[in-house]
Amino acid sequence: MADLAQNFCERRRNAESKVRTAKLRPTRQRIALADILFRKGDRHVGAEELYAEAVSAGVNLSLATVYNTLHQFTTAGLLRAIAVEGSKTYFDTNISDHHHFFVEGPNTVMDITGGPIGVTNLPEAPEGMEIVNVDVVIRLRPKRS
Amino acid sequence: MADLAQNFCERRRNAESKVRTAKLRPTRQRIALADILFRKGDRHVGAEELYAEAVSAGVNLSLATVYNTLHQFTTAGLLRAIAVEGSKTYFDTNISDHHHFFVEGPNTVMDITGGPIGVTNLPEAPEGMEIVNVDVVIRLRPKRS
DNA sequence: CTGTGTGCAAACTCTTTGCATAAGT
């Protein structure tokens, strides 16, 4: 029991420091979201899912706050928004340089593991522009017979 | 004048054959949209823009028809939907293997020209999945001082 | 004629916004 309590406190402390890193006030909601997001390893979440998860974890917050927080975390560099076609925005807790599978049908995003993808012949940015990032998305579909 | 009329007819014929290629009935609306889409070279259009263009070209149609047609053309392989982050879907009249710049701010899509980008270390599709395509999106922002 | 396509308006999803209230420092 003491262990559980300690883990709980430690996770909370980690989450809080994440929020402080982002120069945001460590409010209950932001700490709870940071905990959910960064407790487990790499995650790809949409706002609704994260909201549902927070609610079912007993956190009292609103969907608008989830959107606010996701954007604040993204701006602070704690999260990355993923470029996939479709109406929904996914956020990735893995900020390091990597790319994604997008699965048609369930519309889910997965990290590509097993060796870094290389992009060759990367073009120059046009005059007056700078490259923010390079996203590679490999679109998958369930194999038909 | 005769030239203009002939060009007009020829374009219309081309557009119609595009529609037939897609195994769709060559209705007035679909032919008009095909003409607008494929008359000029490569284009990246959203539904609303295409609708506006059609309307200002004197075509009488509805936005819903534009959406229907874009999806039908995409399914038929005449167009490709582009994976960019954000709420809006862009369609590309260039079906060949190429990739895109996405410009933050104006939220526009541009083809990457000047040599084909290569992707190395392309991973296997996971069990039971097949690769539909590989999209590379280079996100740009206006250079700050 | 017969069936598919279209137009319209309403519904729907995801996301943002405005403002009164609550909470952090």
Next chain:
DNA sequence: ACTTATGCAAAGAGTTTGCACACAG
């Protein structure tokens, strides 16, 4: 106390849907 964040509900963008009417084969 002072300021910033939150909750709520409403608005907003983009897209889809259902059904009566119109048009192509």
